[in-house]
Amino acid sequence: MANDICILGAGGHAKVVIEIAEQTGYKIAEIFDQNEDVTEVLQYQVNHDLENLSQCKNVFLALGSNQSRKMNAESFSTIKSNLIHPSAIISKNIIIGFANVMMAGSIINSSTKIGNHCIINTGATIDHDCVIEDFVHISPSVALAGNVKVQEGAQVGIGACVKQNINIGKWAIVGAGAVVVNDVPDFTVVIGNPARVVKTLA
Ligand SMILES: CC(C)(COP(=O)(O)OP(=O)(O)OC[C@H]1O[C@@H](n2cnc3c(N)ncnc32)[C@H](O)[C@@H]1OP(=O)(O)O)[C@@H](O)C(=O)NCCC(=O)NCCS
Secondary structure, three states: OOOEEEEEOOOHHHHHHHHHHHHOOOEEEEEEOOOOOOOEEOOEEEEOOHHHHHHOOOEEEOOOOHHHHHHHHHHHOOOOOOEEOOOOEEOOOOEEOOOOEEOOOOEEOOOOEEOOOOEEOOOOEEOOOOEEOOOOEEOOOOEEOOOOEEOOOOEEOOOOEEOOOOEEOOOOEEOOOOEEOOOEOOOEEEEOOOOEEEEEOO
16 A cells, blocks of 8 residues: 555664654554564564565665665665654755655755755754755754854764854764864764864774
C-alpha cells in the first residue's frame, strides 16, 4: 500500500521516527535491524533479514549515526518523501530533498535548503538562508542563526549555538553546548565557548 513504510533501525532514534511515521498517516509494515539482540521495538517485532527489505516500497533509514545512514542509503533507502512531525514549523519557502526527519518542535525558517537523509532533531531551530547538506544531524535544541552552512555528514551536538554566516565543515562534530563563532574545518571536533578544535578525525 502507498502509505506502508518499512523502517531500518530499531534503536532509540528509531522509536521517535516510528512515532512520527504513525502520527503522519503511515502504516508501519515492518522494522528491520541487523542486530539480532534487538528483537522488538515499541510494539513491533524486528526482522533481521535485510534481504526482505527489497519487498518494501518505502524504506526509511532510522539510523542515528550519520555514517550509517550514508553507508546504507544506496542499498536500502527508497522513500522519496520526508517525515515531518505535526508540530514542526517549516517555512513554505524552503527547498528540501527526501528521506529527512523533522522532529517535534523543530523550526526551519525562510529560504533554507536541506539535502537528503538529514535529522533535524527535537526543538532545533534553523534560521533563514541556511544550507544543510546530506547526512547531517542537527541535534535537539540546537540554534543555527541565518546563513549557516552545515556540510555533508556533520553533526551539531545538543544545545549548540551557531552564529550567522558560519561554515561547519564535512563530517565535523560540534560538541554538546558549544558556541560556534568561527568556521569549523572539515573532519574536526570542536567544543566549548568559544568553540575550539580539540580533535581531528580520519
Ligand atoms: C564532543 C564530543 C563528540 C566528544 O566526545 P569524545 O571524543 O568521546 O570525548 P570524551 O567524552 O572522551 O571527553 C573528552 C573530554 O572532553 C570533555 N567534553 C566532552 N564533550 C564536551 C563538550 N561537549 N563540551 C565540553 N567538554 C566536553 C570531557 O569532559 C572530557 O574532559 P576531560 O578529559 O577533562 O575528562 C561529545 O562529548 C559530544 O558533545 N557529542 C555530542 C553529543 C550529542 O549531541 N548527542 C545528541 C544526540 S541526539
